[in-house]
Amino acid sequence: MSSIETPQTITITRPDDWHLHLRDGAHLASVVQHSARQFARAIVMPNLKPPVTTVAAATAYRERIVAALPPGLKFEPLMTLYLTDNTDPDEIRRAQDTDFIHAVKLYPAGATTNSAAGVTDLKKCYKTLEAMQEVEMPLLVHGEVTDGDIDLFDREAVFIERVMRPLRRDLPELKIVFEHITTKDAAQYVAEAEGPIGATITAHHLLYNRNEIFRGGIRPHYYCLPVLKREEHRLALLTAATSGDERFFLGTDSAPHAIGAKETSCGCAGCYTALHAMELYATAFEQAGALDKLEAFASLNGPAFYGLPVNEGTMTLKREPWTLPATVPFGESQLVPLNAGEQVNWKML
Ligand SMILES: NC(=O)N[C@@H](CC(=O)O)C(=O)O
Ligand SMILES: [Zn+2]
Numbered sequence: 339m340s341s342i343e344t345p346q347t348i349t350i351t352r353p354d355d356w357h358l359h360l361r362d363g364a365h366l367a368s369v370v371q372h373s374a375r376q377f378a379r380a381i382v383m384p385n386l387k388p389p390v391t392t393v394a395a396a397t398a399y400r401e402r403i404v405a406a407l408p409p410g411l412k413f414e415p416l417m418t419l420y421l422t423d424n425t426d427p428d429e430i431r432r433a434q435d436t437d438f439i440h441a442v443k444l445y446p447a448g449a450t451t452n453s454a455a456g457v458t459d460l461k462k463c464y465k466t467l468e469a470m471q472e473v474e475m476p477l478l479v480h481g482e483v484t485d486g487d488i489d490l491f492d493r494e495a496v497f498i499e500r501v502m503r504p505l506r507r508d509l510p511e512l513k514i515v516f517e518h519i520t521t522k523d524a525a526q527y528v529a530e531a532e533g534p535i536g537a538t539i540t541a542h543h544l545l546y547n548r549n550e551i552f553r554g555g556i557r558p559h560y561y562c563l564p565v566l567k568r569e570e571h572r573l574a575l576l577t578a579a580t581s582g583d584e585r586f587f588l589g590t591d592s593a594p595h596a597i598g599a600k601e602t603s604c605g606c607a608g609c610y611t612a613l614h615a616m617e618l619y620a621t622a623f624e625q626a627g628a629l630d631k632l633e634a635f636a637s638l639n640g641p642a643f644y645g646l647p648v649n650e651g652t653m654t655l656k657r658e659p660w661t662l663p664a665t666v667p668f669g670e671s672q673l674v675p676l677n678a679g680e681q682v683n684w685k686m687l
Protein backbone atom coordinates (compact mmCIF):
# COMPACT_ATOMS: atom_id res chain seq x y z
CA MET A 339 0.00 0.00 0.00
CA SER A 340 1.61 3.32 -0.99
CA SER A 341 1.52 6.27 1.38
CA ILE A 342 -0.84 8.12 -0.97
CA GLU A 343 -3.33 5.29 -0.70
CA THR A 344 -2.97 4.90 3.06
CA PRO A 345 -6.41 5.75 4.44
CA GLN A 346 -6.90 8.42 7.08
CA THR A 347 -9.91 6.68 8.55
CA ILE A 348 -11.12 3.10 8.52
CA THR A 349 -14.64 1.98 9.28
CA ILE A 350 -15.41 -1.64 10.02
CA THR A 351 -18.28 -3.67 11.45
CA ARG A 352 -18.20 -3.36 15.26
CA PRO A 353 -15.58 -5.79 16.54
CA ASP A 354 -15.58 -8.34 19.39
CA ASP A 355 -12.89 -9.47 21.80
CA TRP A 356 -12.73 -13.28 21.90
CA HIS A 357 -10.39 -13.45 24.95
CA LEU A 358 -10.67 -10.98 27.82
CA HIS A 359 -9.99 -10.80 31.57
CA LEU A 360 -12.39 -8.51 33.44
CA ARG A 361 -11.60 -9.57 37.05
CA ASP A 362 -14.24 -8.83 39.68
CA GLY A 363 -15.54 -6.32 42.22
CA ALA A 364 -13.98 -2.85 42.15
CA HIS A 365 -11.41 -4.03 39.59
CA LEU A 366 -14.18 -5.10 37.22
CA ALA A 367 -15.91 -1.74 37.70
CA SER A 368 -12.70 0.07 36.70
CA VAL A 369 -11.91 -1.87 33.51
CA VAL A 370 -15.16 -3.04 31.93
CA GLN A 371 -15.93 0.39 30.45
CA HIS A 372 -12.73 0.26 28.38
CA SER A 373 -13.68 -3.00 26.70
CA ALA A 374 -17.30 -1.92 26.29
CA ARG A 375 -16.19 1.17 24.38
CA GLN A 376 -14.00 -0.85 22.03
CA PHE A 377 -16.03 -4.03 21.59
CA ALA A 378 -19.65 -5.13 21.28
CA ARG A 379 -19.05 -8.50 22.95
CA ALA A 380 -16.26 -10.33 24.70
CA ILE A 381 -15.50 -13.88 25.73
CA VAL A 382 -14.87 -13.41 29.45
CA MET A 383 -12.20 -15.58 31.03
CA PRO A 384 -13.19 -17.53 34.17
CA ASN A 385 -9.87 -17.37 36.09
CA LEU A 386 -11.22 -15.55 39.11
CA LYS A 387 -10.37 -16.50 42.69
CA PRO A 388 -12.17 -18.85 43.16
CA PRO A 389 -12.55 -19.81 39.49
CA VAL A 390 -15.89 -19.78 37.67
CA THR A 391 -16.48 -23.53 37.51
CA THR A 392 -20.26 -23.79 37.51
CA VAL A 393 -23.27 -22.44 35.64
CA ALA A 394 -24.42 -20.82 38.88
CA ALA A 395 -21.09 -19.00 39.30
CA ALA A 396 -21.07 -17.89 35.64
CA THR A 397 -24.63 -16.61 35.97
CA ALA A 398 -23.77 -14.54 39.02
CA TYR A 399 -20.52 -13.27 37.45
CA ARG A 400 -22.37 -12.23 34.32
CA GLU A 401 -24.84 -10.26 36.43
CA ARG A 402 -21.98 -8.47 38.20
CA ILE A 403 -20.44 -7.55 34.83
CA VAL A 404 -23.71 -6.16 33.49
CA ALA A 405 -24.27 -4.21 36.73
CA ALA A 406 -20.76 -2.68 36.44
CA LEU A 407 -21.39 -1.30 32.94
CA PRO A 408 -21.71 2.47 32.75
CA PRO A 409 -25.22 3.51 31.64
CA GLY A 410 -25.62 3.77 27.88
CA LEU A 411 -22.77 1.42 26.96
CA LYS A 412 -24.03 -1.70 25.25
CA PHE A 413 -21.77 -4.69 25.83
CA GLU A 414 -22.55 -8.37 25.91
CA PRO A 415 -20.39 -10.59 28.12
CA LEU A 416 -20.08 -14.09 26.66
CA MET A 417 -19.36 -16.33 29.62
CA THR A 418 -17.04 -19.32 30.02
CA LEU A 419 -16.58 -22.11 32.55
CA TYR A 420 -13.22 -23.05 34.06
CA LEU A 421 -12.47 -26.72 33.43
CA THR A 422 -11.17 -28.75 36.38
CA ASP A 423 -10.32 -32.41 36.84
CA ASN A 424 -13.80 -32.76 38.35
CA THR A 425 -16.06 -30.84 35.98
CA ASP A 426 -19.22 -32.91 35.63
CA PRO A 427 -20.40 -33.66 32.06
CA ASP A 428 -23.90 -32.62 33.23
CA GLU A 429 -22.54 -29.14 34.02
CA ILE A 430 -21.67 -28.87 30.31
CA ARG A 431 -25.21 -29.77 29.32
CA ARG A 432 -26.57 -27.21 31.79
CA ALA A 433 -24.19 -24.61 30.37
CA GLN A 434 -25.34 -25.40 26.84
CA ASP A 435 -28.93 -24.82 27.95
CA THR A 436 -28.16 -21.21 28.87
CA ASP A 437 -27.91 -18.61 26.15
CA PHE A 438 -24.89 -16.88 27.67
CA ILE A 439 -22.25 -19.58 28.33
CA HIS A 440 -20.32 -20.05 25.12
CA ALA A 441 -17.19 -22.02 25.98
CA VAL A 442 -15.14 -23.93 28.54
CA LYS A 443 -11.58 -22.94 29.35
CA LEU A 444 -8.66 -25.31 29.83
CA TYR A 445 -5.87 -24.01 32.02
CA PRO A 446 -3.17 -26.62 32.54
CA ALA A 447 -2.61 -26.46 36.34
CA GLY A 448 0.14 -23.95 37.07
CA ALA A 449 0.42 -22.58 33.52
CA THR A 450 -0.60 -18.99 34.20
CA THR A 451 -2.39 -16.49 36.49
CA ASN A 452 -5.01 -18.20 38.71
CA SER A 453 -4.54 -21.61 37.14
CA ALA A 454 -3.85 -23.55 40.35
CA ALA A 455 -7.30 -25.18 40.14
CA GLY A 456 -6.73 -26.09 36.49
CA VAL A 457 -6.43 -29.50 34.88
CA THR A 458 -3.65 -31.80 36.08
CA ASP A 459 -4.21 -34.49 33.43
CA LEU A 460 -6.53 -34.04 30.48
CA LYS A 461 -7.35 -37.76 30.56
CA LYS A 462 -9.36 -37.06 33.72
CA CYS A 463 -11.63 -34.78 31.67
CA TYR A 464 -12.47 -37.06 28.75
CA LYS A 465 -16.10 -37.70 29.74
CA THR A 466 -16.60 -33.95 30.04
CA LEU A 467 -14.80 -33.26 26.77
CA GLU A 468 -16.98 -35.89 25.06
CA ALA A 469 -20.06 -34.05 26.34
CA MET A 470 -18.64 -30.81 24.95
CA GLN A 471 -18.03 -32.42 21.59
CA GLU A 472 -21.59 -33.73 21.59
CA VAL A 473 -23.24 -30.38 22.34
CA GLU A 474 -20.69 -28.41 20.26
CA MET A 475 -19.37 -26.38 23.19
CA PRO A 476 -15.93 -24.99 22.28
CA LEU A 477 -12.87 -25.74 24.42
CA LEU A 478 -10.61 -22.72 24.81
CA VAL A 479 -7.04 -23.71 25.49
CA HIS A 480 -4.16 -22.00 27.24
CA GLY A 481 -1.67 -24.00 25.20
CA GLU A 482 1.48 -24.34 27.25
CA VAL A 483 2.96 -27.34 29.02
CA THR A 484 3.90 -26.64 32.61
CA ASP A 485 6.91 -28.93 33.12
CA GLY A 486 9.72 -26.95 34.70
CA ASP A 487 12.27 -28.80 32.56
CA ILE A 488 10.81 -27.40 29.33
CA ASP A 489 12.27 -24.04 28.38
CA LEU A 490 9.72 -21.26 28.93
CA PHE A 491 10.00 -20.19 25.31
CA ASP A 492 9.27 -23.73 24.04
CA ARG A 493 6.20 -24.48 26.13
CA GLU A 494 3.67 -23.68 23.42
CA ALA A 495 5.41 -25.70 20.70
CA VAL A 496 5.78 -28.68 23.06
CA PHE A 497 2.09 -28.39 24.02
CA ILE A 498 1.12 -28.95 20.38
CA GLU A 499 2.91 -32.29 20.25
CA ARG A 500 2.15 -33.53 23.76
CA VAL A 501 -1.41 -32.32 24.27
CA MET A 502 -3.07 -30.74 21.24
CA ARG A 503 -2.39 -33.47 18.66
CA PRO A 504 -3.44 -36.38 20.91
CA LEU A 505 -6.53 -34.48 22.09
CA ARG A 506 -7.66 -33.73 18.55
CA ARG A 507 -6.91 -37.28 17.46
CA ASP A 508 -9.16 -38.61 20.23
CA LEU A 509 -11.92 -35.98 19.82
CA PRO A 510 -11.75 -34.82 16.20
CA GLU A 511 -15.10 -33.03 16.25
CA LEU A 512 -14.45 -31.06 19.45
CA LYS A 513 -14.41 -27.34 18.67
CA ILE A 514 -11.16 -25.85 19.94
CA VAL A 515 -9.74 -22.36 20.15
CA PHE A 516 -5.97 -22.29 20.57
CA GLU A 517 -5.88 -19.11 22.66
CA HIS A 518 -3.35 -16.31 22.39
CA ILE A 519 -0.98 -18.11 20.02
CA THR A 520 2.58 -16.83 20.11
CA THR A 521 4.65 -19.04 17.79
CA LYS A 522 4.99 -19.88 14.12
CA ASP A 523 4.51 -23.49 15.22
CA ALA A 524 1.01 -22.74 16.54
CA ALA A 525 0.07 -20.54 13.58
CA GLN A 526 1.14 -23.26 11.18
CA TYR A 527 -0.56 -26.00 13.18
CA VAL A 528 -3.88 -24.16 13.18
CA ALA A 529 -3.67 -23.16 9.51
CA GLU A 530 -3.05 -26.76 8.45
CA ALA A 531 -5.17 -28.69 10.94
CA GLU A 532 -8.31 -30.48 9.85
CA GLY A 533 -11.62 -29.94 11.59
CA PRO A 534 -13.08 -27.28 13.88
CA ILE A 535 -10.16 -25.29 15.24
CA GLY A 536 -9.48 -21.57 15.49
CA ALA A 537 -6.96 -19.33 17.24
CA THR A 538 -6.96 -15.94 18.89
CA ILE A 539 -4.05 -13.55 18.52
CA THR A 540 -3.30 -10.60 20.81
CA ALA A 541 -2.28 -7.13 19.63
CA HIS A 542 0.93 -7.24 21.68
CA HIS A 543 2.09 -10.48 20.09
CA LEU A 544 1.50 -8.91 16.65
CA LEU A 545 3.48 -5.79 17.54
CA TYR A 546 6.34 -6.93 19.75
CA ASN A 547 8.98 -9.59 20.04
CA ARG A 548 10.75 -10.68 23.22
CA ASN A 549 13.35 -7.89 22.99
CA GLU A 550 10.62 -5.55 24.17
CA ILE A 551 10.68 -7.11 27.65
CA PHE A 552 14.34 -6.12 28.04
CA ARG A 553 14.61 -2.89 26.01
CA GLY A 554 16.84 -0.59 28.10
CA GLY A 555 16.05 -2.54 31.29
CA ILE A 556 13.43 -4.97 32.51
CA ARG A 557 9.94 -3.87 31.48
CA PRO A 558 7.35 -5.81 33.46
CA HIS A 559 4.36 -4.41 31.58
CA TYR A 560 5.49 -6.38 28.52
CA TYR A 561 5.56 -9.62 30.47
CA CYS A 562 2.61 -11.88 29.75
CA LEU A 563 2.00 -15.59 29.25
CA PRO A 564 2.62 -17.10 26.85
CA VAL A 565 5.66 -14.83 26.85
CA LEU A 566 6.60 -12.74 23.77
CA LYS A 567 8.75 -14.75 21.37
CA ARG A 568 11.42 -14.12 18.69
CA GLU A 569 10.82 -11.86 15.70
CA GLU A 570 10.30 -14.80 13.32
CA HIS A 571 7.32 -15.84 15.44
CA ARG A 572 5.85 -12.34 15.50
CA LEU A 573 6.08 -12.23 11.71
CA ALA A 574 4.33 -15.59 11.40
CA LEU A 575 1.50 -14.35 13.63
CA LEU A 576 1.16 -11.18 11.58
CA THR A 577 0.99 -13.26 8.41
CA ALA A 578 -1.72 -15.47 9.94
CA ALA A 579 -3.79 -12.56 11.27
CA THR A 580 -3.68 -10.66 7.97
CA SER A 581 -4.12 -13.73 5.75
CA GLY A 582 -7.91 -13.55 5.68
CA ASP A 583 -7.96 -17.18 6.95
CA GLU A 584 -11.21 -17.50 8.94
CA ARG A 585 -9.51 -19.55 11.65
CA PHE A 586 -7.66 -16.56 13.09
CA PHE A 587 -9.52 -13.95 15.08
CA LEU A 588 -9.05 -11.17 17.59
CA GLY A 589 -8.55 -11.86 21.29
CA THR A 590 -6.81 -9.14 23.27
CA ASP A 591 -6.00 -11.20 26.37
CA SER A 592 -6.13 -7.84 28.11
CA ALA A 593 -5.14 -8.88 31.64
CA PRO A 594 -5.23 -6.13 34.26
CA HIS A 595 -3.00 -6.31 37.34
CA ALA A 596 -2.46 -3.60 39.93
CA ILE A 597 0.77 -1.66 39.46
CA GLY A 598 2.23 -3.16 42.63
CA ALA A 599 1.64 -6.71 41.41
CA LYS A 600 3.57 -5.98 38.17
CA GLU A 601 6.39 -3.73 39.43
CA THR A 602 7.81 -6.08 42.05
CA SER A 603 10.46 -8.77 42.49
CA CYS A 604 8.16 -11.52 41.17
CA GLY A 605 5.59 -9.78 39.00
CA CYS A 606 2.36 -11.13 37.54
CA ALA A 607 1.93 -12.01 33.86
CA GLY A 608 -0.48 -9.94 31.80
CA CYS A 609 -0.60 -6.89 29.51
CA TYR A 610 -3.41 -4.35 29.76
CA THR A 611 -4.60 -3.36 26.27
CA ALA A 612 -8.36 -2.89 26.71
CA LEU A 613 -7.94 0.89 26.60
CA HIS A 614 -6.47 0.98 23.09
CA ALA A 615 -6.88 -2.49 21.65
CA MET A 616 -8.28 -1.61 18.24
CA GLU A 617 -5.71 1.16 17.84
CA LEU A 618 -2.95 -1.40 18.42
CA TYR A 619 -4.42 -3.93 15.99
CA ALA A 620 -4.79 -1.17 13.36
CA THR A 621 -1.13 -0.27 13.88
CA ALA A 622 -0.08 -3.89 13.37
CA PHE A 623 -2.26 -4.41 10.31
CA GLU A 624 -1.05 -1.12 8.83
CA GLN A 625 2.56 -2.24 9.30
CA ALA A 626 1.72 -5.35 7.31
CA GLY A 627 0.01 -3.27 4.60
CA ALA A 628 -3.19 -5.14 5.34
CA LEU A 629 -5.69 -2.72 6.86
CA ASP A 630 -8.25 -4.17 4.45
CA LYS A 631 -8.02 -7.49 6.35
CA LEU A 632 -8.72 -5.98 9.78
CA GLU A 633 -12.49 -6.32 9.58
CA ALA A 634 -12.44 -10.07 8.92
CA PHE A 635 -10.03 -10.65 11.80
CA ALA A 636 -11.74 -8.31 14.28
CA SER A 637 -15.42 -8.56 13.38
CA LEU A 638 -16.29 -11.52 11.13
CA ASN A 639 -14.16 -14.60 11.79
CA GLY A 640 -14.92 -14.86 15.52
CA PRO A 641 -18.71 -14.82 15.15
CA ALA A 642 -18.44 -17.38 12.34
CA PHE A 643 -16.47 -19.75 14.59
CA TYR A 644 -18.82 -19.33 17.56
CA GLY A 645 -21.97 -19.50 15.40
CA LEU A 646 -23.09 -16.03 16.49
CA PRO A 647 -24.42 -13.19 14.35
CA VAL A 648 -22.10 -10.43 13.21
CA ASN A 649 -22.63 -7.18 15.13
CA GLU A 650 -24.80 -4.40 13.85
CA GLY A 651 -23.22 -0.98 13.62
CA THR A 652 -19.68 0.09 12.84
CA MET A 653 -16.57 1.49 14.46
CA THR A 654 -14.28 4.09 12.94
CA LEU A 655 -10.60 4.56 13.57
CA LYS A 656 -8.94 7.80 12.56
CA ARG A 657 -5.26 8.45 11.95
CA GLU A 658 -4.78 10.83 14.84
CA PRO A 659 -1.90 10.53 17.28
CA TRP A 660 -2.74 10.51 20.99
CA THR A 661 -0.84 9.65 24.13
CA LEU A 662 -1.70 6.81 26.49
CA PRO A 663 -2.10 7.79 30.14
CA ALA A 664 0.67 6.74 32.55
CA THR A 665 -1.85 4.89 34.71
CA VAL A 666 -5.57 4.28 34.97
CA PRO A 667 -7.59 3.65 38.15
CA PHE A 668 -7.91 -0.02 39.12
CA GLY A 669 -10.17 -0.41 42.12
CA GLU A 670 -8.35 1.20 45.06
CA SER A 671 -5.10 1.03 43.11
CA GLN A 672 -3.84 1.93 39.63
CA LEU A 673 -2.74 -0.11 36.67
CA VAL A 674 -0.22 0.68 33.97
CA PRO A 675 -1.57 0.10 30.47
CA LEU A 676 0.69 -1.25 27.76
CA ASN A 677 2.34 1.69 25.97
CA ALA A 678 1.80 3.96 29.00
CA GLY A 679 2.88 7.50 28.16
CA GLU A 680 3.59 6.56 24.54
CA GLN A 681 1.93 7.79 21.39
CA VAL A 682 -0.46 5.68 19.32
CA ASN A 683 -1.20 6.76 15.75
CA TRP A 684 -4.79 5.57 15.45
CA LYS A 685 -7.70 6.75 17.52
CA MET A 686 -11.12 5.21 17.88
CA LEU A 687 -13.78 7.84 17.25
N1 LIG B 1 -2.05 -13.66 29.73
C1 LIG B 1 -1.52 -13.42 30.91
O1 LIG B 1 -0.32 -13.17 30.99
N2 LIG B 1 -2.26 -13.44 32.05
C2 LIG B 1 -3.64 -13.81 32.18
C3 LIG B 1 -3.84 -15.29 32.15
C4 LIG B 1 -3.73 -15.93 30.78
O2 LIG B 1 -4.44 -15.56 29.84
O3 LIG B 1 -2.93 -16.86 30.61
C5 LIG B 1 -4.19 -13.22 33.48
O4 LIG B 1 -5.27 -13.62 33.91
O5 LIG B 1 -3.54 -12.33 34.06
ZN1 LIG C 1 -3.77 -17.85 28.97
Ligand SMILES: [Zn+2]
Nearest residue numbers: 359383591593
Ligand atom coordinates in the same frame (compact mmCIF):
# COMPACT_ATOMS: atom_id res chain seq x y z
ZN1 LIG D 1 -5.88 -14.66 29.03
